[in-house]
Amino acid sequence: MIEACSKWGPRVSAWFDGEASELEAREIRTHLRDCGGCRAAVNEWGAQRDLFAEIQPAQVSEVALARMTRRFESGLAAEVHGMSTALRLWTTAAAVLLLALAGSFVADRVFLPGEAMAATPRDIDQAVQEILERPLATVPAKSQ
Known part of the structure; x- marks a missing residue:
């Protein structure tokens, strides 16, 4: 294409x-009748297309x-199966983690002593003094 036809x-x-x-095709065909440079470019493109x-x-x-x-379908099915297996494993792992956290929370509330x-x-000092002032309890003697 020549420089004058760069817009075309x-x-x-x-x-x-x-x-x-x-x-547009009508306008371009009219232009191609009058422009040898554009016709040559179209012929070159046609030759490349043929190659x-x-x-x-x-x-x-x-x-x-x-x-x-x-x-393709069997490969796709295998991939979907693999993804569903992975999803099941991740779901199971999340459930186990959730149960462990819930168990830890319950154990903290039930089995451990209350607030200190x-x-x-x-x-x-006053509590120790009260303990010391208590009368001694007599322990019954064991009989043999």
């Missing part, structure tokens, strides 16, 4: 790819397509 480049490319509207068509693989047979579909109140040294 994107439009001609879109037309070549089949992306232009009918009105690419030669290296395209042949159409896939129905048997091969069915085999690929089965392999710290006493002042004066209260401790």
Whole structure:
């Protein structure tokens, strides 16, 4: 494409790819009749398209397509099964952790002693004094 037609480049490319509207296609065809540079570019693109068509693989047979579909579906099924197994394992682990935390909370509330109140040294001394002032209990003698 020559420099004077640089504004036509994107439009001609879109037309070549089949992306232009009918009105744009008419304008571009008129331009191509008058512009040798754009015609040469379109011819070059056509030659490249033909080369690419030669290296395209042949159409896939129905048997091969069915085999690929089965392999894809079995692989997908295995992946989904693996994900569901992993999800079950993570759910089980979360449940075990939740039970352990709940058990720890319950054990803290039920089996451990209640709150311990710290006493002042004066209260401790008074409690010790009361214990010391109690009368001694007589212990009955064991009979032999």
